[in-house]
Amino acid sequence: MSSGLDGPEPEDRPAPEGRRNSQGIRIDPEVEAEPEARRAVLSALVKHEPGVLANISGLFRRRQFNIESLTVGPTTDPDRARMTLEIEEPEPGIEQAKKQLQKLVPVVAVTELEPTAIQRELALIKVDGSKPDQVGAVAEMYEGKTVDVSQESVTVEITGSEQKIDAAIETFGRFGIHEIVRTGTAALERGTRKTT
Amino acid sequence: MSERTTQPPETEAEDTEDGTEPTPTTVSSGATSVVRALENTGIEVMFGVQGGAIMPVYDALWDSNISHIMMAHEQGAAHAADAYNVVSGEPGVCLATSGPGATNLVTGIADANMDSDAVVALTGQVPQSMVGSDAFQETDTTGITAPITKNNYFASDADTAGDTVGEAVALAGSGRPGPTLVDLPKDVTGAETDREPGMAQTPEAYTPQNEADPASVEEAAHTIQSADKPLLLFGGGIVKANAAETAREFATSYGIPVVTTMPGIGTMPEDHDLCLSWAGMHGTGYANMAISHADLLIGVGTRFDDRLTGGIETFAPEAEVIHIDIDPAEINKNIHADYPLIGDAGRVLEQLDGSMTTAPDADEWREQCLTWQEEYPMDYAAPEDEPLKPQFVVEALDEATSDGAIVTSGVGQHQMWASQYWTFREPRKWVSSHGLGTMGYGLPAAIGAKMAADDGEEVVCIDGDGSFLMTVQELSVAVREDLDITVAILNNEYIGMVRQWQDAFFEGRHMAAGYSWIPEFDKLAEAFGARGWRVDDYDEVADAVEEALAYDGPSVVDFHIDPAENVYPMVPSGGANDKFALSEDQL
Numbered sequence: 067m068s069s070g071l072d073g074p075e076p077e078d079r080p081a082p083e084g085r086r087n088s089q090g091i092r093i094d095p096e097v098e099a100e101p102e103a104r105r106a107v108l109s110a111l112v113k114h115e116p117g118v119l120a121n122i123s124g125l126f127r128r129r130q131f132n133i134e135s136l137t138v139g140p141t142t143d144p145d146r147a148r149m150t151l152e153i154e155e156p157e158p159g160i161e162q163a164k165k166q167l168q169k170l171v172p173v174v175a176v177t178e179l180e181p182t183a184i185q186r187e188l189a190l191i192k193v194d195g196s197k198p199d200q201v202g203a204v205a206e207m208y209e210g211k212t213v214d215v216s217q218e219s220v221t222v223e224i225t226g227s228e229q230k231i232d233a234a235i236e237t238f239g240r241f242g243i244h245e246i247v248r249t250g251t252a253a254l255e256r257g258t259r260k261t262t
Numbered sequence: 263m264s265e266r267t268t269q270p271p272e273t274e275a276e277d278t279e280d281g282t283e284p285t286p287t288t289v290s291s292g293a294t295s296v297v298r299a300l301e302n303t304g305i306e307v308m309f310g311v312q313g314g315a316i317m318p319v320y321d322a323l324w325d326s327n328i329s330h331i332m333m334a335h336e337q338g339a340a341h342a343a344d345a346y347n348v349v350s351g352e353p354g355v356c357l358a359t360s361g362p363g364a365t366n367l368v369t370g371i372a373d374a375n376m377d378s379d380a381v382v383a384l385t386g387q388v389p390q391s392m393v394g395s396d397a398f399q400e401t402d403t404t405g406i407t408a409p410i411t412k413n414n415y416f417a418s419d420a421d422t423a424g425d426t427v428g429e430a431v432a433l434a435g436s437g438r439p440g441p442t443l444v445d446l447p448k449d450v451t452g453a454e455t456d457r458e459p460g461m462a463q464t465p466e467a468y469t470p471q472n473e474a475d476p477a478s479v480e481e482a483a484h485t486i487q488s489a490d491k492p493l494l495l496f497g498g499g500i501v502k503a504n505a506a507e508t509a510r511e512f513a514t515s516y517g518i519p520v521v522t523t524m525p526g527i528g529t530m531p532e533d534h535d536l537c538l539s540w541a542g543m544h545g546t547g548y549a550n551m552a553i554s555h556a557d558l559l560i561g562v563g564t565r566f567d568d569r570l571t572g573g574i575e576t577f578a579p580e581a582e583v584i585h586i587d588i589d590p591a592e593i594n595k596n597i598h599a600d601y602p603l604i605g606d607a608g609r610v611l612e613q614l615d616g617s618m619t620t621a622p623d624a625d626e627w628r629e630q631c632l633t634w635q636e637e638y639p640m641d642y643a644a645p646e647d648e649p650l651k652p653q654f655v656v657e658a659l660d661e662a663t664s665d666g667a668i669v670t671s672g673v674g675q676h677q678m679w680a681s682q683y684w685t686f687r688e689p690r691k692w693v694s695s696h697g698l699g700t701m702g703y704g705l706p707a708a709i710g711a712k713m714a715a716d717d718g719e720e721v722v723c724i725d726g727d728g729s730f731l732m733t734v735q736e737l738s739v740a741v742r743e744d745l746d747i748t749v750a751i752l753n754n755e756y757i758g759m760v761r762q763w764q765d766a767f768f769e770g771r772h773m774a775a776g777y778s779w780i781p782e783f784d785k786l787a788e789a790f791g792a793r794g795w796r797v798d799d800y801d802e803v804a805d806a807v808e809e810a811l812a813y814d815g816p817s818v819v820d821f822h823i824d825p826a827e828n829v830y831p832m833v834p835s836g837g838a839n840d841k842f843a844l845s846e847d848q849l
């Protein structure tokens with residue numbers, strides 16, 4: 067290939083000094099620190115119409131936002147539904163996720179909730195039925211309820227923070243867990259603070 | 263732009279030949295309400311292909327003043343609508359049937375989405391009673407296009423179908439533009455209604471911000487004034503915002519050098535003293551040097567795409583960044599903005615101008631930029647005894663055409679040569695597939711561009727052999743519609759850009775890059791009913807160019823160029839802008 071242009075070679079050009087990290091933030095090349103991921107709870111008020119859920123989950127998938135859970139349900143306004151999304155991302159990712167969500171036309175409003183917001187999840191835990199009394203006692207300890215009993219199993223319903231449910235599942239583990247289902251976090255701001 | 267209603271553009275009140283206003287369509291069905299809604303928004307032309315599920319809408323067009331260009335392939339319809347938007351600034355509308363018609367649009371819609379072009383796609387759908395049954399020609403069109411549209415709609419009611427279409431048109435063109443789609447089930451378009459659609463409105467919750475926060479503007483202005491090496495980066499957002507005039511004034515008032523992105527080409531005249539042409543992978547050496555050494559980068563209407571930035575770590579490493587964009591999600595997406603200014607490009611530049619009290623002291627920096635222009639010239643050798651150089655052909659075409667000629671392109675080496683060696687002085691003249699890089703864009707785009715062009719405005723498509731073959735069937739449309747367009751194929755008998763990468767990165771193994779046989783494009787053109795020329799040597803170029811441009815109809819010139827010619831400069835993917843290679847041994 068004979069083709070090419072004239073000019074100083076790459077090594078012979080004056081080199082700039084700075085550097086950016088992978089988020090495009092200018093950094094001191096000596097300290098090259100990457101921001102750490104954190105957990106954020108987003109609440110989105112959306113139009114209650116077909117396709118919205120698919121659209122939002124599609125957005126998170128195609129933009130590779132790390133989504134921990136997503137819940138959705140109706141509100142007092144029949145035209146609006148509320149979603150709660152838990153994500154785990156470094157700061158620029160959280161900002162992006164909020165803005166990209168906001169950009170979807172059927173999304174009416176998006177907020178990141180305060181860490182103090184009320185956050186609840188529901189779990190149904192089907193535990194081995196050989197020690198029903200002990201299972202009941204543990205359920206009580208976690209303010210749960212026994213909702214179904216059979217020869218083989220006892221099913222317990224527990225509501226609470228994600229951490230509480232993690233702890234309960236670990237405790238029930240000693241009896242042997244057959245199946246579980248968790249709803250993911252639903253959240254609202256406390257007191258007079260509005261969620262969206 | 264904060265106005266939610268879309269008024270028909272001024273020229274829209276165009277009278278019919280006998281001086282009377284065109285009669286609007288009478289609404290009697292979902293389909294007629296759709297057409298009426300399009301008329302209300304001032305749509306003059308649509309591009310499409312017929313088919314079962316969209317037939318009611320086509321039938322409603324029979325009595326409408328909207329003209330329709332029957333394309334050969336729906337991809338062509340979408341690209342034509344896209345180019346129509348780029349050239350005119352008005353939304354481009356394409357029409358297709360359900361199933362394969364809709365899926366054929368997908369490439370064009372994705373292309374419009376990447377380049378933020380206002381394209382409205384209307385697709386037929388099977389009747390609602392059959393949706394979900396895998397009916398004949400049923401596809402989940404809204405599902406398929408959700409990730410590549412600004413918003414899409416499933417029209418489920420004849421009474422509101424027109425309003426939905428109106429909203430789709432209004433939304434496509436407002437804020438950051440982008441494609442929208444309305445899926446129209448046949449039972450909806452076929453149903454009776456006499457409800458006339460209202461004025462087109464954007465969705466209620468859609469409120470793009472026009473003006474940046476004044477305090478941030480103050481700070482940014484202050485930063486510009488004290489910069490030693492300020493650089494303006496003009497993106498396609500300036501074209502969308504019709505802000506080229508404002509942007510030029512800003513640059514010249516304060517003596518700030520300008521580089522553009524590829525979609526931003528023409529926002530600053532490329533022969534202006536302050537213009538360093540475009541930056542990025544195949545941008546000029548001087549533009550890339552300027553980006554790497556600037557201490558302040560003012561990005562206007564740009565999304566800092568990776569073809570521009572190369573590796574993020576080494577992009578404008580010494581620069582603070584002022585980022586002006588109407589889309590808040592672009593701020594800090596790829597590059598951290600030290601001064602984010604959210605708003606309309608033109609409006610924010612006016613705000614900035616209002617806050618500036620003095621120009622930055624940038625004499626030395628301007629000098630430096632000029633030095634780089636001399637050090638890294640975009641020269642090429644064209645020895646008469648060697649095969650024809652593509653750069654020469656591009657320059658010959660540029661010289662032979664008038665100043666405001668419109669240039670479309672395919673994707674590949676020819677696209678880069680066209681954008682490097684054509685001197686653009688105005689926005690909306692360079693019409694290309696930037697973000698998606700869609701081979702085959704050029705010819706249908708030339709058709710859309712010609713429909714949008716003013717009388718006498720020339721349209722030239724600089725195409726590659728491979729790209730041309732992807733949408734060549736649209737030549738039949740250009741002939742049928744008697745469109746005066748000139749297609750210049752830079753024929754290297756390779757899908758050349760791939761061949762260039764194979765030579766640079768795959769040890770010259772030309773896997774699936776060359777042809778063992780290629781059609782004679784001049785004869786192919788004649789078979790379509792167009793005029794064709796073949797050019798092999800330098801001394802044939804001028805005559806062929808002149809004849810092809812003079813021919814009043816579609817013409818195709820097959821320029822057989824040096825198959826070994828490569829595109830330089832080149833910043834390898836992920837590389838540093840200032841480390842562009844000037845030849846293969848520097849890669």
Ligand SMILES: Cc1ncc(C[n+]2csc(CCOP(=O)(O)OP(=O)(O)O)c2C)c(N)n1
Binds near residue numbers: 728752756
């Ligand atoms: C639809 C599509 N398919 C594949 C590619 C990958 N690709 C990029 S450039 C190129 C070669 C283009 O060849 P041609 O149109 O002949 O132009 P040249 O590079 O030779 O000027 C290819 C295959 C693409 N950009 N678009």
